[in-house]
Amino acid sequence: MIRYFQALVSLLYPELCAGCKRSLYEHESLICTHCLYHLPITNFHLDPANAASKQLWGRVPLQAVSSYLYYVKGSTVQNILHHLKYFNKPEIGNMLGKRYGELLYCSTFRHVDLIVPVPLHPKKLKKRGYNQSEFFAKGLSESFKVPIETGNLIRHTRTESQTTKRRYERYENMKEIFEVLKPQTFQDKHILLVDDVLTTGATIEACAYKLLEIAGVRVSVVTLAYTK
Numbered sequence: 001m002i003r004y005f006q007a008l009v010s011l012l013y014p015e016l017c018a019g020c021k022r023s024l025y026e027h028e029s030l031i032c033t034h035c036l037y038h039l040p041i042t043n044f045h046l047d048p049a050n051a052a053s054k055q056l057w058g059r060v061p062l063q064a065v066s067s068y069l070y071y072v073k074g075s076t077v078q079n080i081l082h083h084l085k086y087f088n089k090p091e092i093g094n095m096l097g098k099r100y101g102e103l104l105y106c107s108t109f110r111h112v113d114l115i116v117p118v119p120l121h122p123k124k125l126k127k128r129g130y131n132q133s134e135f136f137a138k139g140l141s142e143s144f145k146v147p148i149e150t151g152n153l154i155r156h157t158r159t160e161s162q163t164t165k166r167r168y169e170r171y172e173n174m175k176e177i178f179e180v181l182k183p184q185t186f187q188d189k190h191i192l193l194v195d196d197v198l199t200t201g202a203t204i205e206a207c208a209y210k211l212l213e214i215a216g217v218r219v220s221v222v223t224l225a226y227t228k
Contacts, residue, residue, distance in 0.1 A: 018030055019077075020034070020079070035080075040072075041068065042066070042068065045066040045103060048064065052066060060204075060209055062221055065221045067224070070228045085128070091135065096136060097139015100224075101139060104144075110144060111190065113146070114146065114192070115144070116186075118193065119154050119155045120133075149186075151181070152180055153178060154178070178207050179210070186217055191218070194221075194222050196223060197227060
């Protein structure tokens with residue numbers, strides 16, 4: 001009876017794929033099989049000198065950098081990210097984090113001590129209800145079996161939107177906005193810093209510099225997407 005009712009609800013109010021917006025089949029969840037199979041995976045984790053890593057060369061000393069998917073405006077990945085961030089679908093981040101964690105498991109990224117998502121400002125967090133980067137980090141944590149730390153690195157200044165800013169403006173906008181509450185928690189740790197999208201790298205740069213002020217800290221970076 002319950003199964004019949006669920007089927008009726010699905011027929012009347014079908015769940016749509018976050019990527020292509022087509023109706024999902026009963027065995028599918030969040031993203032359809034076709035979209036999952038055709039995700040534009042970067043394979044950056046196989047190349048230490050990848051495009052994401054090169055983007056941050058000379059700006060901040062990092063152990064390794066990788067991104068899961070290529071991001072292009074108007075693409076399936078953009079649709080997925082919009083659902084993750086703005087349509088109350090944080091579980092998409094967890095799902096993709098697990099999948100990417102499986103790819104990264106045998107790479108250098110596996111040998112980290114803590115996973116730290118880039119924090120949102122409390123006001124933005126309250127408005128959205130969740131931090132999308134934290135859910136992506138949770139998925140990675142489940143695959144790696146490495147703990148996630150969400151309350152130590154905080155954002156104490158709300159910045160203006162980064163979307164329309166030039167690179168220098170973004171960097172100036174991000175300076176000195178992050179704080180580590182208990183530096184001793186991160187001391188001598190290899191931290192995997194996690195964010196949703198790598199564009200200019202200003203946010204990652206600001207976070208990494210704050211973490212690297214702590215004695216013995218090493219930082220690697222993983223993002224869900226890389227802007228092509």
